[in-house]
Amino acid sequence: MAKLASKGSYEDLIVWQKGMDLVDAVMELAEQYPKEHVYGLASQTRNSAISIPSNIAEGRRRGYKAEFKRFLTIAYGSGAELETQIKIAKRQPFGRELDFSRIDSLLSEVMKMLNVMLRK
Numbered sequence: 835m836a837k838l839a840s841k842g843s844y845e846d847l848i849v850w851q852k853g854m855d856l857v858d859a860v861m862e863l864a865e866q867y868p869k870e871h872v873y874g875l876a877s878q879t880r881n882s883a884i885s886i887p888s889n890i891a892e893g894r895r896r897g898y899k900a901e902f903k904r905f906l907t908i909a910y911g912s913g914a915e916l917e918t919q920i921k922i923a924k925r926q927p928f929g930r931e932l933d934f935s936r937i938d939s940l941l942s943e944v945m946k947m948l949n950v951m952l953r954k
Contacts, residue, residue, distance in 0.1 A: 835898045835899070837897055838894070838897055838899055843894075844890060844895060845891075847890060847894065849890060849944060849947040849948060850887050852943055852947065853886040853890060853909070854887050855940055856887075856941060856944055857884055857886070857887060859936045859940055860879055860880060860916070860937060861880060863933075863934070863937060864880050866928075867923070867928065868928050871928070875919060875922060875923060875926075879919045882912050882913075882915040882919055883912075883916055885909065885912035885915075886912050886916070886944060887909075889906070889908045889909035890905065890906065890909050892905050893906055893908075893909075903952065906948055906951055906952055907952060910945065910949070913948065917941060917945075920937060920938070920941070
């Protein structure tokens with residue numbers, strides 16, 4: 835298995851930093867969901883968001899290219915999950931009153947970055 839060239843910590847990766855910003859935005863938005871969605875949609879949405887930078891960090895720390903790529907793939911899948919959960923929220927009556935613009939922007943940026951990294 836090929837080792838990753840030592841290029842610093844996962845915290846130096848822009849995609850990880852943007853993923854952390856995305857988590858903050860999702861946490862803030864999920865607080866605005868109605869109480870009946872706290873243990874369902876809000877919880878799932880938070881978990882998907884948290885999974886993105888978590889998997890980037892885990893893969894980077896493992897130190898091998900193949901492992902890093904595998905965890906980037908998992909992060910990308912979590913991003914797709916989050917995209918779906920955000921689309922579901924937007925379709926709900928409460929979602930029509932919320933501002934998803936920051937999440938939409940950050941999620942799009944993170945997904946594009948992960949896609950580029952996976953192709954390399």
